[in-house]
Amino acid sequence: MLGSSIIRAQQIAEYLGAKYNPRSGWENDVCIWVKPDLEAESAYVKTAGSKTYLDMIDYSRYVHWLRDHPDERGIVSSQFAYDILKEEMPGRIVLIPQQHCNFENFVRRRKKIANVGVIGSPRSFKYPLAEIGKRLEQIGLRLITNFNFQTRQDVTDFYKKIDIQIIWYTRRMFLKTPLKIINAASFGIPSVAAPHDGYKEVDDYYLKARTIDQLISEVKRLKNPQNYKAATKNLLGMAAKYHIKKIAKLYKQLV
Known part of the structure; x- marks a missing residue:
């Protein structure tokens, strides 16, 4: 499915x-x-x-x-x-909007920043992931991917393992949604992504990178605990608007 x-x-x-x-x-x-x-x-x-x-x-x-x-x-x-x-x-x-995956409101509590995640399909990240993995290793981070999820539990298990999410979708597509950013935010996890019009409602809630070099640089900055704290302080409040209990009310308004 x-x-x-x-x-x-x-x-x-x-x-x-x-x-x-x-x-x-x-x-x-x-x-x-x-x-x-x-x-x-x-x-x-x-x-x-x-x-x-x-x-x-x-x-x-x-x-x-x-x-x-x-x-x-x-x-x-x-x-x-x-x-x-x-x-x-x-x-x-x-x-x-799409509801986020984190129905249970699990929040990331780890102090160590070690894992950078990519989820979706391999084609959705428009840059060779092998090279991204090597560049992350050079700054002491590990790349974790999930291209095979089948259930919501698979997705939540992925987010519980990562500390930073990266997204690199550079095609113009006006139906593009910010769900990945919202999913990560619901766990208190920051995202670094190429800017996209489809992320309009979360424009203030992710770190923008216009080049791969800038993406790696922003990820590296997040290894600093103060920078990480600043990048994540408002994420849970934003993501709360996309919990399934809030989104379900919008469906009930359809006539």
């Missing part, structure tokens, strides 16, 4: 006690379709109407589909995408 399906469908349905992929009995309900098939005979296309929402996540094909179907409504998960699409499709776009 794709990560987006777990986060936006399975986790939310379980938390709200909603139906998850029901075979019947949903025709008159408010329905949220997460990355559905858009073929003419697909269940979503055949039943789309006033009580359905298309959750686009990061798939631009759905934006084009909504443009061609002015009676349909969509859900986006980043402020940047919402600000663009609400002007283009007034009254049809809803912003529901």
